[in-house]
Amino acid sequence: MAAAAVVQKEAEVIPWELFQQKMTKAGLSQAAQDAFKMNYEQLVAGVTGLVPDSEIDPVQQLPRLDDLHAGESADLKDLLRQTAVLKLNGGLGTSMGLEKAKSLLEVKNGKTFLDLIAEQVKHTRQKFGSKVRFVLMNSFSTSDDTKAYLRKSHGDLLDETDVELMQNMSCKVDAATLKPAQYPANPELEWCPPGHGDIYPSLLGSGMLDRLIADGITYLFVSNSDNLGATLDLDLLAYFARTDKGFLMEVCERQASDKKGGHLARRKADGRLMLRESAMCPDSDKDKFEDIGLHKFFNTNNLWVNLRKLKATLDASGGALRLPLIKNKKTVNPRDSSTEPVFQLETAMGSAIECFDDADAVVVPRSRFAPVKTCNDLFALRSDAYRVTEESTVVLAAAAPPLIKLDDKHYKLVDQLESLAPSVPSLIACTSLTVKGPVRFEGGVAIRGDVTLTNGSGKPVGVRTRTFDSVELDLSQDS
Template sequence: MEAFEEKMKAEGLSQAAIDAFRLNYEQLVAGVTGLVPEKEIEAIEELPRLADLRSKSVGDIKGLLAKTAVLKLNGGLGTSMGLAKAKSLLEVKDGKTFLDLIADQIEYTRTKFGSKVRFVLMNSFSTSDDTKEYLSKSHADLINEPDVELVQNKSPKVDAKTLKPATFPEDPEQEWCPPGHGDIYPSLLGSGMLDRLVDAGIEYVFVSNSDNLGATLDVDLLAYFAETKKSFIMEVAERTAADKKGGHLARRLADGRLMLRESAMCPDDDKAAFEDISKHKFFNTNNLWVNLPKLKAKLEASNGVLQLPLIKNKKTVNPRDSSSPPVFQLETAMGSAIECFDDSGAVVVPRERFAPVKTTNDLFSLRSDAFKASALTCYFAQGQGTAHQSSSKNVTEAHTVVLAAPKGPLVKLDDKHYKLVDKMDALTDAVPSLVHATSLTVRGPVRFVKGTSIAGDVLISNESSEPVTLPPQAYKDSVTDLTPAKVPATA
């Protein structure tokens, strides 16, 4: 550990970052598996639901917002989609990027409630420059605010054979990796931002991913969080068959605390129970509410380190060269902090609050008419400062992207031709209408042009290597083969 500490200090990393890495490294060396058998937990049967909170008065929203910060995780490059810049700078809707929409949402909230809610972007060493440059041009008022940027730490990669610091003289930057979004806690502490926010009277922080446009600041959730005085609340959604491989919320029998159990934490003998969505009903949306004074007290009581479970990822030191030396990247997840507090809670939210863009399939769907920019109708009860929603008057644009269809379409584009954003864009002159689509499957290179609509379940294929344009028309519950020299058959 001494070699790692020396390396991290030379890089200018804080003591909080070093201490957090030390905990992870100690778990690695000790061979901690992190396995959580079914017999050690109980399933969560019922939780408060956001829909039920809507009917309650939310009180002095302006006062609550003055004590609130919105923190967006913005450290991802979107490399799996072929991006080399901050993922949040990707255009997603109506000519706007994720970052544009997030900034618009903040400005909307401030204008609507007359309260300057704080805004923080947690950038990584890879996204900081791009993000600040974009904000300075498009949203200069935000970039000039105090503490608008929290820079994520970086962790040294661990040589998988020696457990010493990995070295890669050809490109020393490859010796470092992101520490996972669990780094939010040592970053807040080590940067001094936690103290500055608390000293400025900020009590509540809403944390979410920048690629999840459904994760907006919800005043009903804020009011509930403040009223319950809990340290930590997680927004969860109901698992479906598509989510059975992912993690779930549970309660640990040993201490009665809520916890997250990911697939890697489940013994093989318990896989059937893990995937039983009728038993383990809820998954983490990664939308979190944290009480900052209580977080500060917890960190002070635990020597500046939250005891988060280790996530051990085995990679190669150069991720683009599988023959380069194997390394471990040590990470943590911010949602795991739910088990660090006796009074943690969870609220069941609608699925639309969890709409991350992880693949070009997600992006293709989001750019279609299956999603729209929402408009909320708001008025205030005189003398109470209480916000309500209505559907008939005083419409104001919320800059929120919401589902316009009964259910989001399942889009499966051919990875060989659409996995990277630039390749998808080259084949998409115009995204087809998907508002009535159940599923769209594309095999081979198919070019989409304006005037195309999809309804029901549609399969389109082209077995050749050259792109073929799909004739612009309506396709419903059909199979269309565009392969040249074949007679197109639409059933």
């Protein structure tokens, strides 16, 4: 679609220039505008994105990280010199009640996600004498807080070149007119995040992609900042370099708890790997979608990208990857359901697997997929079921991860958790812990086996210096 072209919705003509002018005024790069235009064209065309099972083949066999051992024969110092680690750091953790960058949340031994990530990078540099590059992809919501924290705690990293890649903004689209959404009461709410698929136009439009390539950086490892399992694995790096793939996705085997989530597949039409999310599955194929024996693997969002091949792929596609559209319908003010309905157009970075001729995937242990999405995850992570290594990685110390189910009414938000769990109990021998009602863990508590603690009184009941061993207990009645 040319810059002056129009798109048609029924009898109404909607000028593309309205979006173009708004984005140009906001200072968005041409790459960001091209990516939004591609999403917008899919919206106007009514692209459903549905992918029935008849159009895909299941992926049954993939190489496994445990079998690679590629790092044993590689020149790791040289490879690391050609590598950048990029952490997605645009989230605020609002679902956990946070109002700052989620990576600044204290997770273990007084350290934040960002502390552990920074220390991992510095340890790798020191051990191998090779300066692997470090990049944070921030949003306008997280940039200031993150840089202030780095300045205080890791100023040496902040002083480096191209530490920050800034996420773009995306226009909200009026659902009725398909024009740019208007909200004069707070114009900032006319914009939304574009999803982590924005990493590609952000790299291109900021000039960072060209600068990294010019500096000799070929391999980019990308992962979420809240996934402490996503460390720079040297066997994976060596394998990625040796096979000369353009794109490599880390996947895990789906378990029963993963059946509602997306899966990896191979498209019959062109033989390319692709991701199919639940919204892309027709209702008639839901049973097959949830069959974890048929569709065995899910995306961890740990990705490896060959920057030279990314550049060539972007050039060949006119500067924007054609990623499947994620259309979210909301109101322009998400806190006011009476305001105008809008579409927020997003993309997912893992979807780029279908944009590369030579993309591949590798099966990794579940330990490389350990995101902290809820206070249940945080509660377990802060316990002795996990420990921090000399390399500043977080590893499981227990025989298996404890299954934690805290009462959402009392533990959903971080400040609630910290009020009721000022001292996280020992969970190294815990199989599962279920808490119903407000129970305050005050120190010296150990949970062993499968334990359920109930407090129906509505008022917090404190426990301290006590071991609960495979028991179901009503603390409001317990003396």
